[in-house]
Amino acid sequence: MRTVAVVGTGLIGTSAALALTGRGVAVYLEDADPDAARTAASLGAGTTEAPDGPVDLAIIAVPPALVGKVLADCQRRGLARSYTDVASVKAGPRAEVAALGCDTTHYIGGHPMAGRERSGPLAARADIFEGRPWVLTPTPDTGTEALNAALELVALCGGVPIVMDAAAHDRAVALVSHAPQLLSSIIAARLEQADETAVRLCGQGVRDVTRIAASDPLLWGDILSANAAAVADILQEVAADLGSTVTALRALQAADEGERRAGAAGIEAVMRRGNTGQARIPGKHGAPPTRYETVTVVLGDQPGELGRLFGEVGQLGVNIEDVTIEHSTGQQVGHVHLDVAASAVRPLVGGLRDRGWALRD
CATH class of the missing domain: 3.30.70.260 (ACT domain)
Incomplete structure:
Protein backbone atom coordinates (compact mmCIF):
# COMPACT_ATOMS: atom_id res chain seq x y z
CA MET A 1 0.00 0.00 0.00
CA ARG A 2 1.56 3.26 -1.18
CA THR A 3 -1.29 5.78 -1.25
CA VAL A 4 -4.36 6.30 0.94
CA ALA A 5 -7.10 8.92 1.03
CA VAL A 6 -8.69 9.75 4.38
CA VAL A 7 -12.11 11.35 4.04
CA GLY A 8 -12.98 12.87 7.41
CA THR A 9 -10.21 14.20 9.64
CA GLY A 10 -11.67 13.73 13.10
CA LEU A 11 -10.06 11.68 15.86
CA ILE A 12 -10.10 8.30 14.08
CA GLY A 13 -9.43 9.53 10.55
CA THR A 14 -6.49 11.67 11.62
CA SER A 15 -5.12 8.93 13.89
CA ALA A 16 -5.17 6.47 10.98
CA ALA A 17 -3.50 9.05 8.76
CA LEU A 18 -0.76 9.66 11.34
CA ALA A 19 -0.14 5.92 11.68
CA LEU A 20 0.06 5.49 7.91
CA THR A 21 2.36 8.45 7.26
CA GLY A 22 4.60 7.07 9.98
CA ARG A 23 4.89 3.89 7.91
CA GLY A 24 5.81 5.78 4.74
CA VAL A 25 2.38 5.80 3.10
CA ALA A 26 1.37 8.92 1.16
CA VAL A 27 -1.91 10.16 2.69
CA TYR A 28 -4.35 12.59 1.08
CA LEU A 29 -6.75 14.35 3.44
CA GLU A 30 -10.31 15.50 2.80
CA ASP A 31 -12.94 16.95 5.09
CA ALA A 32 -16.19 18.87 4.70
CA ASP A 33 -14.54 21.35 7.07
CA PRO A 34 -11.35 22.53 5.30
CA ASP A 35 -9.95 23.84 8.60
CA ALA A 36 -10.08 20.34 10.10
CA ALA A 37 -8.18 18.90 7.13
CA ARG A 38 -5.57 21.67 7.34
CA THR A 39 -5.20 21.04 11.08
CA ALA A 40 -4.62 17.34 10.44
CA ALA A 41 -2.08 18.16 7.76
CA SER A 42 -0.23 20.51 10.12
CA LEU A 43 0.13 17.59 12.53
CA GLY A 44 1.92 15.56 9.87
CA ALA A 45 -1.07 13.40 8.91
CA GLY A 46 -0.73 14.00 5.17
CA THR A 47 -1.51 16.59 2.54
CA THR A 48 -4.69 18.42 1.59
CA GLU A 49 -3.69 18.33 -2.07
CA ALA A 50 -5.70 16.06 -4.37
CA PRO A 51 -4.03 12.82 -5.55
CA ASP A 52 -2.97 12.54 -9.19
CA GLY A 53 -5.06 9.43 -9.72
CA PRO A 54 -6.87 6.66 -7.81
CA VAL A 55 -5.22 5.83 -4.49
CA ASP A 56 -4.84 2.27 -3.22
CA LEU A 57 -7.42 2.70 -0.44
CA ALA A 58 -9.89 5.33 0.71
CA ILE A 59 -10.85 5.41 4.40
CA ILE A 60 -14.32 6.88 4.95
CA ALA A 61 -14.05 8.38 8.45
CA VAL A 62 -17.43 10.07 8.86
CA PRO A 63 -20.46 9.47 11.15
CA PRO A 64 -22.50 6.30 10.39
CA ALA A 65 -25.38 8.24 8.82
CA LEU A 66 -23.04 9.75 6.21
CA VAL A 67 -21.05 6.65 5.19
CA GLY A 68 -23.30 5.68 2.26
CA LYS A 69 -23.50 9.19 0.82
CA VAL A 70 -19.75 9.82 1.13
CA LEU A 71 -18.84 6.42 -0.29
CA ALA A 72 -21.12 6.98 -3.28
CA ASP A 73 -19.47 10.36 -3.93
CA CYS A 74 -15.95 8.92 -3.62
CA GLN A 75 -16.72 6.07 -6.00
CA ARG A 76 -18.33 8.47 -8.48
CA ARG A 77 -15.07 10.47 -8.45
CA GLY A 78 -12.96 7.32 -8.81
CA LEU A 79 -11.00 8.28 -5.70
CA ALA A 80 -9.62 4.81 -4.91
CA ARG A 81 -9.29 1.22 -6.00
CA SER A 82 -10.69 -0.05 -2.68
CA TYR A 83 -12.77 1.51 0.07
CA THR A 84 -13.43 0.97 3.76
CA ASP A 85 -15.05 2.93 6.57
CA VAL A 86 -14.38 3.23 10.29
CA ALA A 87 -17.91 3.93 11.55
CA SER A 88 -18.84 2.39 14.89
CA VAL A 89 -22.10 0.93 13.51
CA LYS A 90 -22.18 -1.38 10.52
CA ALA A 91 -25.66 -2.70 9.60
CA GLY A 92 -27.25 0.69 8.88
CA PRO A 93 -24.43 2.00 6.67
CA ARG A 94 -24.30 -1.33 4.83
CA ALA A 95 -28.01 -1.09 4.01
CA GLU A 96 -27.63 2.48 2.78
CA VAL A 97 -24.59 1.57 0.68
CA ALA A 98 -26.66 -1.11 -1.02
CA ALA A 99 -29.67 1.19 -1.45
CA LEU A 100 -27.50 3.84 -3.14
CA GLY A 101 -26.18 1.28 -5.60
CA CYS A 102 -22.54 1.60 -4.51
CA ASP A 103 -19.94 -0.85 -5.78
CA THR A 104 -19.73 -3.30 -2.87
CA THR A 105 -17.12 -5.50 -4.54
CA HIS A 106 -14.46 -2.92 -3.76
CA TYR A 107 -15.85 -1.92 -0.35
CA ILE A 108 -15.59 -3.48 3.10
CA GLY A 109 -16.98 -2.12 6.36
CA GLY A 110 -14.60 -1.62 9.27
CA HIS A 111 -14.57 -0.45 12.88
CA PRO A 112 -11.39 0.03 14.91
CA MET A 113 -12.28 -0.49 18.59
CA ALA A 114 -10.29 2.51 19.68
CA GLY A 115 -11.16 6.01 20.71
CA ARG A 116 -10.88 8.68 23.35
CA GLU A 117 -13.26 10.88 25.30
CA ARG A 118 -11.84 13.78 23.26
CA SER A 119 -12.64 14.34 19.58
CA GLY A 120 -11.23 16.18 16.56
CA PRO A 121 -7.85 16.06 14.82
CA LEU A 122 -5.99 17.61 17.75
CA ALA A 123 -6.91 14.58 19.87
CA ALA A 124 -5.47 12.15 17.30
CA ARG A 125 -2.64 9.76 18.12
CA ALA A 126 -0.70 7.49 15.77
CA ASP A 127 -0.59 4.71 18.38
CA ILE A 128 -4.30 4.70 19.24
CA PHE A 129 -4.90 1.43 17.35
CA GLU A 130 -1.91 -0.49 18.73
CA GLY A 131 -3.07 -3.92 19.88
CA ARG A 132 -6.75 -2.96 19.60
CA PRO A 133 -9.39 -5.05 17.79
CA TRP A 134 -10.30 -3.77 14.34
CA VAL A 135 -13.53 -5.34 13.11
CA LEU A 136 -14.04 -6.00 9.40
CA THR A 137 -17.51 -6.79 8.08
CA PRO A 138 -17.27 -8.10 4.50
CA THR A 139 -20.39 -8.76 2.44
CA PRO A 140 -20.81 -11.92 0.32
CA ASP A 141 -19.63 -9.94 -2.72
CA THR A 142 -16.65 -8.19 -1.09
CA GLY A 143 -13.69 -8.84 -3.35
CA THR A 144 -10.29 -10.18 -2.38
CA GLU A 145 -8.60 -6.90 -3.29
CA ALA A 146 -10.75 -4.89 -0.86
CA LEU A 147 -10.32 -7.45 1.92
CA ASN A 148 -6.54 -7.55 1.48
CA ALA A 149 -6.34 -3.75 1.43
CA ALA A 150 -8.30 -3.55 4.68
CA LEU A 151 -6.13 -6.21 6.30
CA GLU A 152 -3.00 -4.32 5.28
CA LEU A 153 -4.48 -1.12 6.71
CA VAL A 154 -5.08 -2.83 10.05
CA ALA A 155 -1.55 -4.23 10.07
CA LEU A 156 0.02 -0.85 9.26
CA CYS A 157 -1.94 0.76 12.10
CA GLY A 158 -0.98 -1.98 14.57
CA GLY A 159 -4.51 -3.29 15.06
CA VAL A 160 -5.80 -6.84 15.43
CA PRO A 161 -8.24 -7.81 12.64
CA ILE A 162 -11.51 -9.54 13.58
CA VAL A 163 -14.00 -10.56 10.89
CA MET A 164 -17.66 -10.37 11.97
CA ASP A 165 -21.15 -10.19 10.57
CA ALA A 166 -22.42 -6.59 10.57
CA ALA A 167 -25.52 -7.26 12.69
CA ALA A 168 -23.52 -9.32 15.22
CA HIS A 169 -21.02 -6.47 15.45
CA ASP A 170 -23.75 -3.94 16.22
CA ARG A 171 -25.19 -6.11 19.00
CA ALA A 172 -21.71 -6.57 20.46
CA VAL A 173 -20.77 -2.88 20.49
CA ALA A 174 -24.15 -2.01 22.00
CA LEU A 175 -23.09 -4.09 25.01
CA VAL A 176 -19.39 -3.23 25.32
CA SER A 177 -19.30 0.37 24.07
CA HIS A 178 -22.56 2.19 23.43
CA ALA A 179 -24.52 1.25 26.57
CA PRO A 180 -21.49 1.89 28.83
CA GLN A 181 -21.18 5.37 27.31
CA LEU A 182 -24.78 6.19 28.23
CA LEU A 183 -24.49 4.66 31.69
CA SER A 184 -21.34 6.68 32.36
CA SER A 185 -23.17 9.83 31.29
CA ILE A 186 -26.19 8.97 33.44
CA ILE A 187 -24.02 8.51 36.54
CA ALA A 188 -22.07 11.71 35.82
CA ALA A 189 -25.37 13.59 35.40
CA ARG A 190 -26.10 12.90 39.07
CA LEU A 191 -23.16 15.19 39.87
CA GLU A 192 -24.56 18.14 37.93
CA GLN A 193 -26.69 19.45 40.79
CA ALA A 194 -24.92 17.65 43.62
CA ASP A 195 -23.82 19.52 46.71
CA GLU A 196 -20.26 20.85 46.40
CA THR A 197 -19.26 18.95 49.53
CA ALA A 198 -20.28 15.67 47.90
CA VAL A 199 -18.40 16.50 44.69
CA ARG A 200 -15.21 17.15 46.66
CA LEU A 201 -15.40 13.59 47.97
CA CYS A 202 -15.07 12.12 44.45
CA GLY A 203 -12.52 9.33 44.51
CA GLN A 204 -11.07 6.96 41.95
CA GLY A 205 -14.23 4.88 41.72
CA VAL A 206 -16.44 7.67 40.42
CA ARG A 207 -13.57 8.96 38.25
CA ASP A 208 -13.25 5.54 36.59
CA VAL A 209 -16.99 5.20 36.03
CA THR A 210 -17.46 8.71 34.63
CA ARG A 211 -14.28 9.16 32.55
CA ILE A 212 -16.00 8.65 29.20
CA ALA A 213 -18.87 10.94 30.21
CA ALA A 214 -16.65 13.76 28.89
CA SER A 215 -17.32 12.52 25.33
CA ASP A 216 -18.84 14.73 22.63
CA PRO A 217 -22.68 14.56 22.87
CA LEU A 218 -23.20 15.44 19.18
CA LEU A 219 -20.83 12.72 18.00
CA TRP A 220 -22.46 10.15 20.27
CA GLY A 221 -25.90 11.27 19.16
CA ASP A 222 -24.98 10.20 15.62
CA ILE A 223 -23.58 6.87 16.82
CA LEU A 224 -26.48 5.99 19.11
CA SER A 225 -29.13 6.93 16.57
CA ALA A 226 -27.58 4.40 14.19
CA ASN A 227 -27.71 1.59 16.78
CA ALA A 228 -30.64 2.69 18.92
CA ALA A 229 -32.61 -0.57 19.01
CA ALA A 230 -29.67 -2.72 20.13
CA VAL A 231 -28.63 -0.20 22.79
CA ALA A 232 -32.21 0.10 24.04
CA ASP A 233 -32.37 -3.70 24.44
CA ILE A 234 -29.24 -3.65 26.62
CA LEU A 235 -30.46 -0.74 28.72
CA GLN A 236 -33.82 -2.44 29.21
CA GLU A 237 -32.00 -5.41 30.73
CA VAL A 238 -29.95 -3.03 32.87
CA ALA A 239 -33.15 -1.31 33.96
CA ALA A 240 -34.54 -4.66 35.11
CA ASP A 241 -31.39 -5.27 37.16
CA LEU A 242 -31.62 -1.76 38.62
CA GLY A 243 -35.25 -2.34 39.57
CA SER A 244 -34.50 -5.59 41.40
CA THR A 245 -31.47 -3.97 43.06
CA VAL A 246 -33.57 -1.05 44.31
CA THR A 247 -36.07 -3.55 45.73
CA ALA A 248 -33.24 -5.41 47.47
CA LEU A 249 -31.84 -2.18 48.94
CA ARG A 250 -35.25 -1.18 50.28
CA ALA A 251 -35.60 -4.62 51.83
CA LEU A 252 -32.36 -4.10 53.78
CA GLN A 253 -34.21 -1.44 55.79
CA ALA A 254 -37.30 -3.57 56.43
CA ALA A 255 -38.42 -4.46 59.94
CA ASP A 256 -38.85 -8.12 59.02
CA GLU A 257 -35.63 -10.13 59.32
CA GLY A 258 -36.64 -12.40 56.44
CA GLU A 259 -36.99 -9.40 54.11
CA ARG A 260 -33.59 -8.12 55.19
CA ARG A 261 -31.99 -11.48 54.45
CA ALA A 262 -33.68 -11.54 51.03
CA GLY A 263 -32.42 -8.03 50.33
CA ALA A 264 -28.87 -8.96 51.27
CA ALA A 265 -29.06 -12.04 49.06
CA GLY A 266 -30.26 -9.91 46.17
CA ILE A 267 -27.35 -7.49 46.50
CA GLU A 268 -24.86 -10.34 46.81
CA ALA A 269 -26.30 -12.03 43.73
CA VAL A 270 -25.92 -8.98 41.47
CA MET A 271 -22.42 -8.31 42.81
CA ARG A 272 -21.39 -11.92 42.13
CA ARG A 273 -22.79 -11.69 38.60
CA GLY A 274 -20.69 -8.57 38.18
CA ASN A 275 -17.60 -10.43 39.44
CA THR A 276 -18.20 -13.18 36.89
CA GLY A 277 -18.73 -10.75 34.01
CA GLN A 278 -15.73 -8.62 34.87
CA ALA A 279 -13.52 -11.72 35.02
CA ARG A 280 -14.39 -12.46 31.38
CA ILE A 281 -12.85 -9.22 30.11
CA PRO A 282 -9.63 -10.15 28.26
CA GLY A 283 -6.43 -9.40 30.11
CA LYS A 284 -3.05 -8.12 29.01
CA HIS A 285 -2.37 -8.57 25.28
CA GLY A 286 -5.78 -10.25 24.93
CA ALA A 287 -4.74 -13.18 27.10
CA PRO A 288 -7.11 -14.74 29.64
CA PRO A 289 -7.62 -12.48 32.67
CA THR A 290 -4.82 -12.71 35.21
CA ARG A 291 -5.06 -11.67 38.84
CA TYR A 292 -2.21 -9.38 39.82
Whole structure:
Protein backbone atom coordinates (compact mmCIF):
# COMPACT_ATOMS: atom_id res chain seq x y z
CA MET A 1 0.00 0.00 0.00
CA ARG A 2 1.56 3.26 -1.18
CA THR A 3 -1.29 5.78 -1.25
CA VAL A 4 -4.36 6.30 0.94
CA ALA A 5 -7.10 8.92 1.03
CA VAL A 6 -8.69 9.75 4.38
CA VAL A 7 -12.11 11.35 4.04
CA GLY A 8 -12.98 12.87 7.41
CA THR A 9 -10.21 14.20 9.64
CA GLY A 10 -11.67 13.73 13.10
CA LEU A 11 -10.06 11.68 15.86
CA ILE A 12 -10.10 8.30 14.08
CA GLY A 13 -9.43 9.53 10.55
CA THR A 14 -6.49 11.67 11.62
CA SER A 15 -5.12 8.93 13.89
CA ALA A 16 -5.17 6.47 10.98
CA ALA A 17 -3.50 9.05 8.76
CA LEU A 18 -0.76 9.66 11.34
CA ALA A 19 -0.14 5.92 11.68
CA LEU A 20 0.06 5.49 7.91
CA THR A 21 2.36 8.45 7.26
CA GLY A 22 4.60 7.07 9.98
CA ARG A 23 4.89 3.89 7.91
CA GLY A 24 5.81 5.78 4.74
CA VAL A 25 2.38 5.80 3.10
CA ALA A 26 1.37 8.92 1.16
CA VAL A 27 -1.91 10.16 2.69
CA TYR A 28 -4.35 12.59 1.08
CA LEU A 29 -6.75 14.35 3.44
CA GLU A 30 -10.31 15.50 2.80
CA ASP A 31 -12.94 16.95 5.09
CA ALA A 32 -16.19 18.87 4.70
CA ASP A 33 -14.54 21.35 7.07
CA PRO A 34 -11.35 22.53 5.30
CA ASP A 35 -9.95 23.84 8.60
CA ALA A 36 -10.08 20.34 10.10
CA ALA A 37 -8.18 18.90 7.13
CA ARG A 38 -5.57 21.67 7.34
CA THR A 39 -5.20 21.04 11.08
CA ALA A 40 -4.62 17.34 10.44
CA ALA A 41 -2.08 18.16 7.76
CA SER A 42 -0.23 20.51 10.12
CA LEU A 43 0.13 17.59 12.53
CA GLY A 44 1.92 15.56 9.87
CA ALA A 45 -1.07 13.40 8.91
CA GLY A 46 -0.73 14.00 5.17
CA THR A 47 -1.51 16.59 2.54
CA THR A 48 -4.69 18.42 1.59
CA GLU A 49 -3.69 18.33 -2.07
CA ALA A 50 -5.70 16.06 -4.37
CA PRO A 51 -4.03 12.82 -5.55
CA ASP A 52 -2.97 12.54 -9.19
CA GLY A 53 -5.06 9.43 -9.72
CA PRO A 54 -6.87 6.66 -7.81
CA VAL A 55 -5.22 5.83 -4.49
CA ASP A 56 -4.84 2.27 -3.22
CA LEU A 57 -7.42 2.70 -0.44
CA ALA A 58 -9.89 5.33 0.71
CA ILE A 59 -10.85 5.41 4.40
CA ILE A 60 -14.32 6.88 4.95
CA ALA A 61 -14.05 8.38 8.45
CA VAL A 62 -17.43 10.07 8.86
CA PRO A 63 -20.46 9.47 11.15
CA PRO A 64 -22.50 6.30 10.39
CA ALA A 65 -25.38 8.24 8.82
CA LEU A 66 -23.04 9.75 6.21
CA VAL A 67 -21.05 6.65 5.19
CA GLY A 68 -23.30 5.68 2.26
CA LYS A 69 -23.50 9.19 0.82
CA VAL A 70 -19.75 9.82 1.13
CA LEU A 71 -18.84 6.42 -0.29
CA ALA A 72 -21.12 6.98 -3.28
CA ASP A 73 -19.47 10.36 -3.93
CA CYS A 74 -15.95 8.92 -3.62
CA GLN A 75 -16.72 6.07 -6.00
CA ARG A 76 -18.33 8.47 -8.48
CA ARG A 77 -15.07 10.47 -8.45
CA GLY A 78 -12.96 7.32 -8.81
CA LEU A 79 -11.00 8.28 -5.70
CA ALA A 80 -9.62 4.81 -4.91
CA ARG A 81 -9.29 1.22 -6.00
CA SER A 82 -10.69 -0.05 -2.68
CA TYR A 83 -12.77 1.51 0.07
CA THR A 84 -13.43 0.97 3.76
CA ASP A 85 -15.05 2.93 6.57
CA VAL A 86 -14.38 3.23 10.29
CA ALA A 87 -17.91 3.93 11.55
CA SER A 88 -18.84 2.39 14.89
CA VAL A 89 -22.10 0.93 13.51
CA LYS A 90 -22.18 -1.38 10.52
CA ALA A 91 -25.66 -2.70 9.60
CA GLY A 92 -27.25 0.69 8.88
CA PRO A 93 -24.43 2.00 6.67
CA ARG A 94 -24.30 -1.33 4.83
CA ALA A 95 -28.01 -1.09 4.01
CA GLU A 96 -27.63 2.48 2.78
CA VAL A 97 -24.59 1.57 0.68
CA ALA A 98 -26.66 -1.11 -1.02
CA ALA A 99 -29.67 1.19 -1.45
CA LEU A 100 -27.50 3.84 -3.14
CA GLY A 101 -26.18 1.28 -5.60
CA CYS A 102 -22.54 1.60 -4.51
CA ASP A 103 -19.94 -0.85 -5.78
CA THR A 104 -19.73 -3.30 -2.87
CA THR A 105 -17.12 -5.50 -4.54
CA HIS A 106 -14.46 -2.92 -3.76
CA TYR A 107 -15.85 -1.92 -0.35
CA ILE A 108 -15.59 -3.48 3.10
CA GLY A 109 -16.98 -2.12 6.36
CA GLY A 110 -14.60 -1.62 9.27
CA HIS A 111 -14.57 -0.45 12.88
CA PRO A 112 -11.39 0.03 14.91
CA MET A 113 -12.28 -0.49 18.59
CA ALA A 114 -10.29 2.51 19.68
CA GLY A 115 -11.16 6.01 20.71
CA ARG A 116 -10.88 8.68 23.35
CA GLU A 117 -13.26 10.88 25.30
CA ARG A 118 -11.84 13.78 23.26
CA SER A 119 -12.64 14.34 19.58
CA GLY A 120 -11.23 16.18 16.56
CA PRO A 121 -7.85 16.06 14.82
CA LEU A 122 -5.99 17.61 17.75
CA ALA A 123 -6.91 14.58 19.87
CA ALA A 124 -5.47 12.15 17.30
CA ARG A 125 -2.64 9.76 18.12
CA ALA A 126 -0.70 7.49 15.77
CA ASP A 127 -0.59 4.71 18.38
CA ILE A 128 -4.30 4.70 19.24
CA PHE A 129 -4.90 1.43 17.35
CA GLU A 130 -1.91 -0.49 18.73
CA GLY A 131 -3.07 -3.92 19.88
CA ARG A 132 -6.75 -2.96 19.60
CA PRO A 133 -9.39 -5.05 17.79
CA TRP A 134 -10.30 -3.77 14.34
CA VAL A 135 -13.53 -5.34 13.11
CA LEU A 136 -14.04 -6.00 9.40
CA THR A 137 -17.51 -6.79 8.08
CA PRO A 138 -17.27 -8.10 4.50
CA THR A 139 -20.39 -8.76 2.44
CA PRO A 140 -20.81 -11.92 0.32
CA ASP A 141 -19.63 -9.94 -2.72
CA THR A 142 -16.65 -8.19 -1.09
CA GLY A 143 -13.69 -8.84 -3.35
CA THR A 144 -10.29 -10.18 -2.38
CA GLU A 145 -8.60 -6.90 -3.29
CA ALA A 146 -10.75 -4.89 -0.86
CA LEU A 147 -10.32 -7.45 1.92
CA ASN A 148 -6.54 -7.55 1.48
CA ALA A 149 -6.34 -3.75 1.43
CA ALA A 150 -8.30 -3.55 4.68
CA LEU A 151 -6.13 -6.21 6.30
CA GLU A 152 -3.00 -4.32 5.28
CA LEU A 153 -4.48 -1.12 6.71
CA VAL A 154 -5.08 -2.83 10.05
CA ALA A 155 -1.55 -4.23 10.07
CA LEU A 156 0.02 -0.85 9.26
CA CYS A 157 -1.94 0.76 12.10
CA GLY A 158 -0.98 -1.98 14.57
CA GLY A 159 -4.51 -3.29 15.06
CA VAL A 160 -5.80 -6.84 15.43
CA PRO A 161 -8.24 -7.81 12.64
CA ILE A 162 -11.51 -9.54 13.58
CA VAL A 163 -14.00 -10.56 10.89
CA MET A 164 -17.66 -10.37 11.97
CA ASP A 165 -21.15 -10.19 10.57
CA ALA A 166 -22.42 -6.59 10.57
CA ALA A 167 -25.52 -7.26 12.69
CA ALA A 168 -23.52 -9.32 15.22
CA HIS A 169 -21.02 -6.47 15.45
CA ASP A 170 -23.75 -3.94 16.22
CA ARG A 171 -25.19 -6.11 19.00
CA ALA A 172 -21.71 -6.57 20.46
CA VAL A 173 -20.77 -2.88 20.49
CA ALA A 174 -24.15 -2.01 22.00
CA LEU A 175 -23.09 -4.09 25.01
CA VAL A 176 -19.39 -3.23 25.32
CA SER A 177 -19.30 0.37 24.07
CA HIS A 178 -22.56 2.19 23.43
CA ALA A 179 -24.52 1.25 26.57
CA PRO A 180 -21.49 1.89 28.83
CA GLN A 181 -21.18 5.37 27.31
CA LEU A 182 -24.78 6.19 28.23
CA LEU A 183 -24.49 4.66 31.69
CA SER A 184 -21.34 6.68 32.36
CA SER A 185 -23.17 9.83 31.29
CA ILE A 186 -26.19 8.97 33.44
CA ILE A 187 -24.02 8.51 36.54
CA ALA A 188 -22.07 11.71 35.82
CA ALA A 189 -25.37 13.59 35.40
CA ARG A 190 -26.10 12.90 39.07
CA LEU A 191 -23.16 15.19 39.87
CA GLU A 192 -24.56 18.14 37.93
CA GLN A 193 -26.69 19.45 40.79
CA ALA A 194 -24.92 17.65 43.62
CA ASP A 195 -23.82 19.52 46.71
CA GLU A 196 -20.26 20.85 46.40
CA THR A 197 -19.26 18.95 49.53
CA ALA A 198 -20.28 15.67 47.90
CA VAL A 199 -18.40 16.50 44.69
CA ARG A 200 -15.21 17.15 46.66
CA LEU A 201 -15.40 13.59 47.97
CA CYS A 202 -15.07 12.12 44.45
CA GLY A 203 -12.52 9.33 44.51
CA GLN A 204 -11.07 6.96 41.95
CA GLY A 205 -14.23 4.88 41.72
CA VAL A 206 -16.44 7.67 40.42
CA ARG A 207 -13.57 8.96 38.25
CA ASP A 208 -13.25 5.54 36.59
CA VAL A 209 -16.99 5.20 36.03
CA THR A 210 -17.46 8.71 34.63
CA ARG A 211 -14.28 9.16 32.55
CA ILE A 212 -16.00 8.65 29.20
CA ALA A 213 -18.87 10.94 30.21
CA ALA A 214 -16.65 13.76 28.89
CA SER A 215 -17.32 12.52 25.33
CA ASP A 216 -18.84 14.73 22.63
CA PRO A 217 -22.68 14.56 22.87
CA LEU A 218 -23.20 15.44 19.18
CA LEU A 219 -20.83 12.72 18.00
CA TRP A 220 -22.46 10.15 20.27
CA GLY A 221 -25.90 11.27 19.16
CA ASP A 222 -24.98 10.20 15.62
CA ILE A 223 -23.58 6.87 16.82
CA LEU A 224 -26.48 5.99 19.11
CA SER A 225 -29.13 6.93 16.57
CA ALA A 226 -27.58 4.40 14.19
CA ASN A 227 -27.71 1.59 16.78
CA ALA A 228 -30.64 2.69 18.92
CA ALA A 229 -32.61 -0.57 19.01
CA ALA A 230 -29.67 -2.72 20.13
CA VAL A 231 -28.63 -0.20 22.79
CA ALA A 232 -32.21 0.10 24.04
CA ASP A 233 -32.37 -3.70 24.44
CA ILE A 234 -29.24 -3.65 26.62
CA LEU A 235 -30.46 -0.74 28.72
CA GLN A 236 -33.82 -2.44 29.21
CA GLU A 237 -32.00 -5.41 30.73
CA VAL A 238 -29.95 -3.03 32.87
CA ALA A 239 -33.15 -1.31 33.96
CA ALA A 240 -34.54 -4.66 35.11
CA ASP A 241 -31.39 -5.27 37.16
CA LEU A 242 -31.62 -1.76 38.62
CA GLY A 243 -35.25 -2.34 39.57
CA SER A 244 -34.50 -5.59 41.40
CA THR A 245 -31.47 -3.97 43.06
CA VAL A 246 -33.57 -1.05 44.31
CA THR A 247 -36.07 -3.55 45.73
CA ALA A 248 -33.24 -5.41 47.47
CA LEU A 249 -31.84 -2.18 48.94
CA ARG A 250 -35.25 -1.18 50.28
CA ALA A 251 -35.60 -4.62 51.83
CA LEU A 252 -32.36 -4.10 53.78
CA GLN A 253 -34.21 -1.44 55.79
CA ALA A 254 -37.30 -3.57 56.43
CA ALA A 255 -38.42 -4.46 59.94
CA ASP A 256 -38.85 -8.12 59.02
CA GLU A 257 -35.63 -10.13 59.32
CA GLY A 258 -36.64 -12.40 56.44
CA GLU A 259 -36.99 -9.40 54.11
CA ARG A 260 -33.59 -8.12 55.19
CA ARG A 261 -31.99 -11.48 54.45
CA ALA A 262 -33.68 -11.54 51.03
CA GLY A 263 -32.42 -8.03 50.33
CA ALA A 264 -28.87 -8.96 51.27
CA ALA A 265 -29.06 -12.04 49.06
CA GLY A 266 -30.26 -9.91 46.17
CA ILE A 267 -27.35 -7.49 46.50
CA GLU A 268 -24.86 -10.34 46.81
CA ALA A 269 -26.30 -12.03 43.73
CA VAL A 270 -25.92 -8.98 41.47
CA MET A 271 -22.42 -8.31 42.81
CA ARG A 272 -21.39 -11.92 42.13
CA ARG A 273 -22.79 -11.69 38.60
CA GLY A 274 -20.69 -8.57 38.18
CA ASN A 275 -17.60 -10.43 39.44
CA THR A 276 -18.20 -13.18 36.89
CA GLY A 277 -18.73 -10.75 34.01
CA GLN A 278 -15.73 -8.62 34.87
CA ALA A 279 -13.52 -11.72 35.02
CA ARG A 280 -14.39 -12.46 31.38
CA ILE A 281 -12.85 -9.22 30.11
CA PRO A 282 -9.63 -10.15 28.26
CA GLY A 283 -6.43 -9.40 30.11
CA LYS A 284 -3.05 -8.12 29.01
CA HIS A 285 -2.37 -8.57 25.28
CA GLY A 286 -5.78 -10.25 24.93
CA ALA A 287 -4.74 -13.18 27.10
CA PRO A 288 -7.11 -14.74 29.64
CA PRO A 289 -7.62 -12.48 32.67
CA THR A 290 -4.82 -12.71 35.21
CA ARG A 291 -5.06 -11.67 38.84
CA TYR A 292 -2.21 -9.38 39.82
CA GLU A 293 -1.28 -7.94 43.19
CA THR A 294 -1.32 -4.17 43.68
CA VAL A 295 1.45 -2.18 45.29
CA THR A 296 0.47 1.44 46.03
CA VAL A 297 3.13 4.16 46.10
CA VAL A 298 2.53 7.68 47.44
CA LEU A 299 3.89 10.08 44.82
CA GLY A 300 4.59 13.80 45.15
CA ASP A 301 3.34 16.09 42.39
CA GLN A 302 6.74 17.15 41.07
CA PRO A 303 8.14 16.87 37.55
CA GLY A 304 9.99 13.63 36.90
CA GLU A 305 8.69 11.72 39.94
CA LEU A 306 6.67 9.21 37.95
CA GLY A 307 9.57 8.55 35.59
CA ARG A 308 11.93 8.08 38.55
CA LEU A 309 9.51 5.59 40.11
CA PHE A 310 9.23 3.55 36.91
CA GLY A 311 13.01 3.62 36.49
CA GLU A 312 13.63 2.28 39.98
CA VAL A 313 10.98 -0.43 39.55
CA GLY A 314 12.84 -1.49 36.41
CA GLN A 315 16.15 -1.53 38.30
CA LEU A 316 14.54 -3.92 40.78
CA GLY A 317 13.79 -6.27 37.88
CA VAL A 318 10.01 -6.04 38.29
CA ASN A 319 7.64 -5.84 35.33
CA ILE A 320 4.65 -3.52 35.76
CA GLU A 321 1.61 -5.29 34.33
CA ASP A 322 -0.73 -2.30 34.69
CA VAL A 323 -0.80 1.09 36.38
CA THR A 324 -3.44 3.55 37.58
CA ILE A 325 -3.06 6.90 39.32
CA GLU A 326 -5.44 8.15 41.99
CA HIS A 327 -5.26 11.88 42.65
CA SER A 328 -5.81 13.24 46.15
CA THR A 329 -8.31 16.09 46.42
CA GLY A 330 -6.72 19.18 47.95
CA GLN A 331 -3.25 17.63 48.34
CA GLN A 332 -0.18 17.73 46.13
CA VAL A 333 0.21 13.95 46.17
CA GLY A 334 -1.22 11.01 44.31
CA HIS A 335 -1.37 7.26 44.75
CA VAL A 336 0.18 5.18 41.98
CA HIS A 337 -1.24 1.66 41.92
CA LEU A 338 1.24 -0.77 40.36
CA ASP A 339 -0.16 -4.14 39.33
CA VAL A 340 2.55 -6.81 39.43
CA ALA A 341 2.84 -10.58 39.58
CA ALA A 342 2.31 -11.99 43.08
CA SER A 343 5.90 -13.26 43.21
CA ALA A 344 7.19 -9.71 42.63
CA VAL A 345 5.37 -8.04 45.52
CA ARG A 346 7.87 -8.78 48.29
CA PRO A 347 11.03 -7.70 46.40
CA LEU A 348 9.24 -4.63 45.00
CA VAL A 349 7.93 -3.47 48.38
CA GLY A 350 11.28 -4.02 50.08
CA GLY A 351 13.26 -2.40 47.29
CA LEU A 352 11.06 0.69 47.07
CA ARG A 353 11.11 1.22 50.83
CA ASP A 354 14.90 0.91 50.82
CA ARG A 355 14.99 3.66 48.21
CA GLY A 356 12.85 5.96 50.34
CA TRP A 357 9.47 5.61 48.64
CA ALA A 358 6.37 5.86 50.83
CA LEU A 359 3.99 2.94 50.34
CA ARG A 360 0.36 2.71 51.33
CA ASP A 361 -0.89 -0.53 52.86
